[in-house]
Amino acid sequence: MNKNYIFSLLSLFLFSLGHAQSYKKPLISAIKETDLRKDMYEMAADQFWGREAGTLDELKVSMWLADKAKEAGMQPAGDHGTFFQFFEMYRHQITSQSSLKIGDKNLNLWKDFLVAEPVNTSVDGEIVYTGNTEPEDLSKFNIKGKVLAVNASDKNIDKEMTLFVRRYPGFVRTKYYNKAYELGAKAIIFITDDISEKSWVEVLPQMTRGSYGVEGLREKITNNIPILWIKRENASWVKNNPKLSLNLITETYKYPSVNVIGKIEGTDPVLKSEYVLLSGHQDHDGIRHPVKNDTIYNGADDNASTCVAMLAMARAYKKQPGKRSILFVFHGAEERGLLGSRWHAAHPVVPKEKIVAVLNGDMIGRNDNNEAALLGGNAPHKNSEELVKMAEDANNESTKFKYLKDWDSPNHAEYFYFRSDHLPYAKIGIPAVFFTSVLHDQYHTPQDESENINYKKLYKMTEWMYRTSWKVANETERPKVIANFSLER
Ligand SMILES: [Zn+2]
Structure with missing residues (x-):
C-alpha cells in the first residue's frame, strides 16, 4: 500500500467526517415551552380584540410583535429601517x-x-x-x-x-x-x-x-x-x-394592513445574503357574533401559535445563528384572503431569488401530540424534493409525528393546501411547505383561546419547524424547485 493511497483514503475519511459535521446541531434547548405559553397568553388576549386586519387592533398587535421581535434579537427588515411593511387592501362594502x-x-x-x-x-x-x-x-x-x-x-x-x-x-x-x-x-x-x-x-x-x-x-x-x-x-x-x-350601492375604499418583518443574519460571509423565510400570520377575525357568550375571536391557534413559535425560534437563532440569514415574516390580512403574503411575495424586502425556502405555519397548537401535517409534502403540491426531505429528516430526528397525509391530497374536502400564506410564494417558484396541526371544533370560534392550546404539541411543532429551518439555513446546497411545478387550483 503506497503512501499516496493511504493519504487519499485518509483525506476521503476526513472529507466525509467534515461533510457530515460541517455545521453545528440546532440549539433546541433555547426553545422554551414557558416562552411559548407566556407569549401566547399576551398575543391571544382580549386586549387585541381578535386582531382583525385593517383595524387598530391589528396595528396594536403589530406594535406588540415588533417589540417582541426586537427583544428576541431580530433586526428590523421592513420598510425604511422599521419592522413594518404597510400595504393597502381594497375593501368593497354595500352601503x-x-x-x-x-x-x-x-x-x-x-x-x-x-x-x-x-x-x-x-x-x-x-x-x-x-x-x-x-x-x-x-x-x-x-x-x-x-x-x-x-x-x-x-x-x-x-x-x-x-x-x-x-x-x-x-x-x-x-x-x-x-x-x-x-x-x-x-x-x-x-x-x-x-x-x-x-x-x-x-x-x-x-x-x-x-x-x-x-x-x-x-x-x-x-x-x-x-x-x-x-x-x-x-x-x-x-x-x-x-x-x-x-x-x-357599493363603496370601495383603501384600507391599511401590515406585515411585520425582522431578520437574524447568518454567519457565512457568502450564504448570509440568502434567506430562509419563516412565515405566520398575525391577524384573525376580530369581533363577531357570539358563540357561548363570547364575541372575541382570539385566534390563539389561528395563528398566534405560529407567531409565538417564530419568536421562540428567533431566540434560538440569536444565540446560535445559522449560515444563511433568517427572515421572519408575520403576515397581515391572511384571513381576508392571504393578502399580506400576496403583497410580500410581489414586493419582497429582500431579492426574491435570495429567498431559498418558505416554511409557513398555520394552526400548530392543537390535536393529537403525535400527529401533524406537512402540506406541500406530497405530489401534486410538493414543489421541492430537497425541502420536503429536510422537513422529513427533521421530523425523524426527534418529533416523530405521524403524517396526516390525506390533508395534503388534492381530493381533500378542505383544500387546505390552498388556505395559507405559503401559497403566493409557491406560486412564484420558491420552495415552500406548510406545517399544521390541522382543524378542530373550535376553529374560527371565540373558543380558539390560549387556555385551549396544547402547549406540548405547540412545543413539538415549533421544534419541527426549527429543526427544518436549521437544515435549510446550513446545508451547502439550497433546495431546488421541481421543474414544471404548477398549481391546478
Ligand atoms: Zn390561519
Whole structure:
C-alpha cells in the first residue's frame, strides 16, 4: 500500500467526517415551552380584540410583535429601517343607502334580506318564483330579463367540510349562478332552507364586512348579477311573482394592513445574503357574533401559535445563528384572503431569488401530540424534493409525528393546501411547505383561546419547524424547485 493511497483514503475519511459535521446541531434547548405559553397568553388576549386586519387592533398587535421581535434579537427588515411593511387592501362594502322593494313592501338591508357580494346595480323587473327547482330544470321557466327566486337546496353539495354552515351560501351560489346567468336572469333571490337558516347568523358578519382585495386581486368589484337571501318565513313576498325594485350601492375604499418583518443574519460571509423565510400570520377575525357568550375571536391557534413559535425560534437563532440569514415574516390580512403574503411575495424586502425556502405555519397548537401535517409534502403540491426531505429528516430526528397525509391530497374536502400564506410564494417558484396541526371544533370560534392550546404539541411543532429551518439555513446546497411545478387550483 503506497503512501499516496493511504493519504487519499485518509483525506476521503476526513472529507466525509467534515461533510457530515460541517455545521453545528440546532440549539433546541433555547426553545422554551414557558416562552411559548407566556407569549401566547399576551398575543391571544382580549386586549387585541381578535386582531382583525385593517383595524387598530391589528396595528396594536403589530406594535406588540415588533417589540417582541426586537427583544428576541431580530433586526428590523421592513420598510425604511422599521419592522413594518404597510400595504393597502381594497375593501368593497354595500352601503346603507341600498334599497329593495318587493311588490309594495320596502325591505331592510341585513335584517329582511342579505346581499351576498358587493356590486353596484339597479334592477327593476318581475320575480319568477321557481320553488324547489334544481339548476338543471331552470330552463323550464322563462327567467330572461327577470329575477329568479328559488328555494335553496343542499342537493349535490358536499357537506364534509368544517365551517360548512358558514360556507353553505357560497356553495348554493355556485350551484345556481351560471345557469341563472346563462338563462338571462337579472338577479337571484335565494330562500333559506334548514342549513341556510342556521347559517344566517354566521354569514351576516361576512356579508356586512364586504370583500377585500389587494394589488392584482379583487381591486375592483365584479359585474356579477346581484344575489339576495331572504328567510323562508318571508317566502310569500316572492311567491306571486311581484315586481322588484333593487338598488345596490357599493363603496370601495383603501384600507391599511401590515406585515411585520425582522431578520437574524447568518454567519457565512457568502450564504448570509440568502434567506430562509419563516412565515405566520398575525391577524384573525376580530369581533363577531357570539358563540357561548363570547364575541372575541382570539385566534390563539389561528395563528398566534405560529407567531409565538417564530419568536421562540428567533431566540434560538440569536444565540446560535445559522449560515444563511433568517427572515421572519408575520403576515397581515391572511384571513381576508392571504393578502399580506400576496403583497410580500410581489414586493419582497429582500431579492426574491435570495429567498431559498418558505416554511409557513398555520394552526400548530392543537390535536393529537403525535400527529401533524406537512402540506406541500406530497405530489401534486410538493414543489421541492430537497425541502420536503429536510422537513422529513427533521421530523425523524426527534418529533416523530405521524403524517396526516390525506390533508395534503388534492381530493381533500378542505383544500387546505390552498388556505395559507405559503401559497403566493409557491406560486412564484420558491420552495415552500406548510406545517399544521390541522382543524378542530373550535376553529374560527371565540373558543380558539390560549387556555385551549396544547402547549406540548405547540412545543413539538415549533421544534419541527426549527429543526427544518436549521437544515435549510446550513446545508451547502439550497433546495431546488421541481421543474414544471404548477398549481391546478
Ligand atoms: Zn390561519
